Amino acid sequence: MTKRMGVDDILEIARKNRAFLSGITVSGGEATLQLKFIIALFEAIKADPDLRHLTCFVDTNGHLGPKGWARLLPVTDGVMLDIKAFDPGLHFRLTAQDNSKVLASAHTVYAAGKLSELRFLAIPGKTDTANEINRLAQFLKSFDAGIRVRLNAFQHHGVRGQALDWPKMEKAGIEHIMAELNAAGFNNVITPALYL
């Protein structure tokens, strides 16, 4: 179900619920496809005396170019960036997109001091291979060791099409990836509390 809403509509909702909020995060779909809107929204929040204490975060797949980031980052408090795969061929097979832009985005956001979290979706037999985990650990070395990495486990909730035939990611597999990252010196790794 989609609904057309303006910045004012969102501000109204935020005001009504402000006692329960510490910030807002835009996600999607892909939030940065609505770049103009989210910039206007974040600017309006920061300009509103009732709401300016709220943090403004973006949850993105990283397919935004340098010009887009130059406009978005100044009004954004933090970014959660989702990396689907490191092997370019695998990334293309999973998303029909090249991943060079995603990896570059991670560096751009990090350089601005706003990379809040890197997310990695572990899919059994696809992105949980030794090669992928190794490349993830290598990639993380360009950031400080405290970088927060969230490991998401592929599940079937909300999944459509052929991906429903893929097995779900089990806890043991996630714990194995975490152990590998820990061994590479990255200890701020978050794993799911539930596998649903």
Added chain:
Amino acid sequence: MSENFQRLRAIIDDKTLSPRQKAHYLALEAENMLPYPTLDAETTEALEARVICDMYEGHAPFKPRYVLPDFAKVLKNGSVYLELPAPQNLDEAINTLMIAYHHTPSVTGIPVYVGQLDDLLLPFCEGVSDEALYCKIKLFWRYLDRVLPDAFMHANIGPTDNRVARAILRVDAELKQIAPNLTFLYDPEISGDEILEMATNNIVECSKPHIANHPVHRDTFDTMGYGIVSCYNALPLAGGSSTMPRVNLAEVAKRATSSADFFQTLLPHYMELAFRLTEARVDYLYNHSNFFNSFLVDEGWIDPDRFTVMFGVFAMAEAVNILQDLEGHKGRYGFDDQANALGYEMSKMMAGIVENRPLENVWRGRAMLHSQAGLSTDAETTPGVRIPYGTEPDPVSHVQALAPHHQYYTSGISEILTVDETIKNNPEAMLQLCKGALSSGFREFTANVASNDLVRVTGYMIRLSDVAKFQACEGSRTNTTALGTEAAEMTGILDRKPRVVGHELSPSYGK
């Protein structure tokens, strides 16, 4: 054999009750063979029709419903009557408390208040390591659950962030016991986020503790202070509550011809009858029972002038919906602004009536309004002013719909927010929900996490695995998906079988 004898025999020969439980029910039966304190005909009729209710507290009140001893007194002075010297170290302090609990009366015989434990124990913690403190609290917690097995027995901690409170939260999350019930008193000026987060993380883990809005409660009471006891009842420390009459708002609404008839005539009328019932019961307790002729008074544990009366109301949801139907309005309680506004009007009016009705032998001369959570025998009524189980909106809308009521219910009100288990991925959301609820005016924040074994029914805890075990033995219970429906069914089951139960819920044998 007379009917009375048959009842006594049934209790004595019961397969599931322990000897102690049998003795308790036998005593109740004996009390109830006495005539009721004298009531006028109107009040008797309303009581028999259960439009008003005495919670089946018994025919001859010989102890207050809830007693909150000032345990600091016995820790400071010891007790002449009990031949106890003042404790000098943590072991002696805990031991003294354990003895004191045994002498704390209540409607069920098991204390509903075990004290503001951090304030009580901190003075004895100097030189005690964190690890030693943890071990001692763990044994203490085991004692409470095993020796005083009642889910209404209630411990308080906070509002400061301190070692004892932390040790208790750690032990409570680890043991996941039904007893004691636990409340953390939160004050944004004093507590700090760290201990609140520990507490809300515990909720995610085991649906305990309650979080009380300390500034609101503090300003309701006096410098002597208050305690949160039983479910979520806020009462004067060194006193308590003599009795708790309650009004079934749905029954009142059923008798109304219009909304105006309800508000102008029937509600004030039935509330007045509940006050008369209260007066008769309080009179017996104070002027006939000799309860206050006790070392508890002589040694300053309690003060006869500090006992209030909790004026309970329940089934507001049903009452509002009946009135909406009478007036031809479709909106339902909890979801519709007009229906909700009718509820707020009801709360405001009842608070006004309570405030204007003098009562003798009651703290400050007035009762205190209470959103009453129910008995196992209640059917088709929703506790207090809550939204019916299984139909609640999302937690934020839930809080927003009910927050305006909270200012009126000075002796306690609580909504149980059922939160999806996915909150385990983001425990910070529980912290935020709690802060939002308290800053919206909630006196008490209480949440169940859907997948936890330990869950709250009306205000007390049960273990779902206990219910499952019981169901396996009996084999005939149907599974219900909505937690609320489940709870309604479970209360009846749990009253008799498990070791740790809520005695207040089943106030007499076979009821």
